[in-house]
Amino acid sequence: MNFHITHSTRYSYSAPVGLCWNQACLLPRETANQKCLSSELQICPPASGVRERSDFFGNRVTHFAIQNPHKELLVTANSDISITPDPELLLDANLHTWDELKILLATEKDPVRLQAIPFLFDSPMIPRTQALADYALPSFQADRPLVEAVRDLMERIYRDFTYDPAGTTIATPLAEVLKNRRGVCQDFAHLGVGCLRSMGLAARYVSGYIETLPAPGKERLVGAAASHAWFSVYAGEAGWVDFDPTNNQIPLEQHITVAWGRDFSDVSPLRGVALGGGKHRVSVSVDVARAPTKIVNFQFQSQ
Template sequence: MRYRVRHSTHYRYSARVTSCYNLAYVLPRDTRRQKCLSSRVSVSPQPAITRTRSDYFGNQAYHFEIQRPHRELVISVESEIRVSHPDQGLNLDLGISYEQAVQQIRKDRSQQALNAREYLLDSPMIAASEELAQYAHQSFAPDKSLRSCVADLTSRIFSDFTYDPDFTTIATPLAEVLEHRRGVCQDFAHLQIGCLRAVGIPAKYVSGYIETLPAPGEEKLVGADATHAWIAYYCPDEGWVEFDPTNDTPAHTQHIVTAFGRDYFDVTPVKGVIFGGGDHPQLSVSVDVARLEEAAP
């Protein structure tokens, strides 16, 4: 499947910003199931300095500096991506068991396994807790396949928690999400990552986009797609496998990856420092994910 993604971020400030220094994770990355064919960023006002680099996690980090006064900032990105179906099978009962996976992760000294074990550690927004372990253990039996355990946890989060964009903010602690059982995709991804780490399975945060399809007979609204978050867990036999707890599904061709990190803090779409700007800047975000026709062979 081939997509064109247009992502616009618009800040309006109540007072003049004299200068700003920013880091954006808005460029889709290459993964095992995805290839970024092209990507272009435009910023208004014109930046004095721009630079793109590959960060520690292999993401494309876009830095820019604006050194002129402004009251608005617009970051627009247009990308073309080809996404293939995940190469893992759909049979949840096949594959390594949960107990075998934990043992192999502990013993394996390969570079891949050592890198994966970094995602067992606490991160800025996800800390180990007994509550997370207790919630996770209901889905994990020693002789059950790891994939079916993760799928069960995904389904339980989907069933037990209510999607509520008015309940949480970026700074809402994970303990509050677990207590009140409400949140958004970022919170549900953090929750599942915390649960997986608590039972010995490395897990990381996936930031990206998801294509939303209109109801039958209705036209798709431009800009109605969304930035999204889901998870990837490490399996010694399969590598990294992605699941989406907000939608109770494995990641598929409608999931487009921009960045991997330990949690949201590592891959915030846009963050930085501004000088001036007043109080309460207004932020609006528009995302449009459009399917493109594939060229004939």
């Protein structure tokens, strides 16, 4: 399955910004099942010092500065992605029970498992707590296969929590999400990660997009999609398996991965520091569309 993704972020300021420095995590990474066929970051007004690097987790991070006065900043990421799901992944991931894997993570130190260690512990937005372990526990009976247990946890989050864009903010503590049983995809992904880590398993936060299809008889609305988030659990030799609690599904060919980290703070799409500007307004437009097979090669530019 091929997709073209356009993600635009516009900052409008009430007064001129004299200088800004920014960090973007908007260009999709490659995975075992996802190939980035092309990607470009367009920046207006023209940026200086544009450079791309890989962060600790292997994500593509772009740094840039704008040194001329401006009252608007527009950053647009255009990407073409090809996804080929692995039909054997879930079978391979179920070779371990969750409690076997917990012991392996705590005792074996081979190079592959060491890469999962950073995802076992507390992170800035996800503390391990007894309350999270208590919520997760009904899904994790002794000797239950890993994927079966995590799928059950995902289904319970989907049933027990209400999707409510007004119910939380980006800074709402996870304990409050657990108490009020409402939030958005970021909250539900954090919740899944927190539950798994509180049970001794390695889990990471995944940011990206999901293809949303229009209702029968309705036209697809260009730009009406949004960024999405889900979680992934370490499954031993099989690698990592994704789970989307917002939609109660295991991502296959309609989820596009941009980045992953310990939590949202590691993969914020766009952040920076601006001198001046007064009050500002942010608007975001995302479009995810199926694309033809033939796609152009990689390019990177600012305009």
